[in-house]
Amino acid sequence: MDSKDLHYNYSLELLAKNPIFKNLDEATLESLLSGFSYKKWEKNTEFFHGDQTLYKFYIVLSGRLKMYQVDVEQGREFTVFLLKQNDLFDVISLMDGHKHSMNIETIDDCELLCAPMHLMRHWIEEHPEINKTLLPYVASRMRILETNLTDNVLSDIPTRLAKLMLSYVDEQSHKLKLINDLSHDEIANMIGSTRAVVNRHIQSFKKSGILDIHRKNTDILDLHLLEERVTDRR
Amino acid sequence: MDSKDLHYNYSLELLAKNPIFKNLDEATLESLLSGFSYKKWEKNTEFFHGDQTLYKFYIVLSGRLKMYQVDVEQGREFTVFLLKQNDLFDVISLMDGHKHSMNIETIDDCELLCAPMHLMRHWIEEHPEINKTLLPYVASRMRILETNLTDNVLSDIPTRLAKLMLSYVDEQSHKLKLINDLSHDEIANMIGSTRAVVNRHIQSFKKSGILDIHRKNTDILDLHLLEERVTDRR
DNA sequence: GTTAAAATGCTACTTAGGTAGCACTAAGCA
C-alpha cells in the first residue's frame, strides 16, 4: 500500500486491532500493509470466484460478505461462511495454492485490503511468528465447517434454526448480532433450507413465545426456551 | 521414540514416505520421531475423545480409523473423517490448543505414532519449514469438510452415495478402495443417512446396471452411468 | 459342522421438509 494512500493510517489502525495481527510491532505491520491496497465494494456486489482466489488475498476491514455455493439445477444457495471485520479469505487457497471455487457477495458496503496471494504467502514465510495467531484462526474456520456439517446431518431444521440464533444472540440486548437484518431467504441459505420452511418454524417459535419478529428485527423473548429447542427435540 | 525400539526403523521408513514429512533430512526426521512412541490399536477399539485430544497427537502408520459424532437422542452416527495411512490427528487441537470432542474408532488393526501435543507443537515451531507440507494437508482436510457440507445441503442421497463411490473408485480395477468392505450401515454414516435408505438406493443402482454388490464387495460396472447420477439428478 | 450374530434385501408406513401459489405488507424510489 502506497504510504501516501488516503486510507493508509485507517487501515493500519484496523489491522493493529485485528486479533490475527495485533501482536506485531509497528515495522512488521507496515511491511505487511505495504503489499496491500485498499478496496471498496458496494453492497450486493457479486464475485464469481474460482481462479481469482488463486491470485488475490483479502482482509475484511468492514462490512459483511457471504461465501456460498450454488446448485443451479435446484436454484438453491448455501452460505458456507459469513465473513465480517477481521476475517481473511481465502485461507484455503492461501494454504494449498489450489483453486477454490466459491461465490462471494457483499451484504453491506465493504472495505477490504487486497494483496497478491503469492505476496501474502511470501510474507508469512518471512514472518513465521504469525502462525501463532493465523493457525488458530484457520482452526476456528475448520470448527465452523465441522459444526455446520454435523448439525446439518444430525439435527432437524427447527434445531438448526435455534442453534443459528443462539450463536448470534447478544446476551445483553437479546437481539441478534450480524444476522438480524437478514431476510428469511438468507437465513434459510445459512442452515440449508428454504424460505417457506424457515418461515414456518419462525411462526412456531413465535407461538411458543420464544421470540418476536417484525420485519427483519428479531427479539429473543425467552432465551431459555430457545436453548431448550436445541436440547429437547420435538 | 527410544532408538532401541523394535519399531524404530519401520516407523522411520514410513515417516520418510509420508508426503507431509518426506522432504525432511534424516536428522530432522529423527528429531521428530524421537518424541513419538509406537502404538498398536486393535480393530474396533473405541476412544471417547475430548480432553484427551488436547494432550496427545497421532500419526497413522497403518489401518483405518473413523472420527465421528453421535446424536444420542436419535441414536445416529456421522463419520466426519475416515483416517488412513499418513493421516494426522487431531490437527484442529494442534492448531488452536482447544479441546475437540470427537469419537474415534479403529476399523482395522492400526499402528500409530503418538506424541504429547505440546511436543509436536514445539517441534513445528522449531521446524517452520514443515508448514510447506503441513498447511496444504490442513487445507485438504478443510476441503473435505467443505465439500461434504455443501453436498449434504445441496444434494439428495442417491447423489451423495454416487459421489462417495466416485471419490473412492479405483480407475483401474473399478473396485472401491478403502470403503469396499464397509457395511451399508457404515456407508450410511458417511453420507448422513440410514442403512435402509442406502440399501434402497444401492438396489436401484444395481437395477440400473451401475454396479454389482455381493457381500461387502462392490464392482462398478458402468463408471459413466455412475458419473451421470451425480450430474443429472433424477 | 453348528450356532449365534451381523449384514442384507425387502414391504409397508409415517413424516419432515420441499414446492406452488397467493394475498398482504413494508420499504424504497421516482
Added chain:
DNA sequence: TGCTTAGTGCTACCTAAGTAGCATTTTAAC
C-alpha cells in the same frame, strides 16, 4: 404522493427419506 419491488405469512399438496419389522443370507465363533 403513488407505484414497484422485496419480503412475509399463509394454505394445500407432494415426495424423499426415515422407521419398523421381518425373512434371508453370510460371516464369525465355538
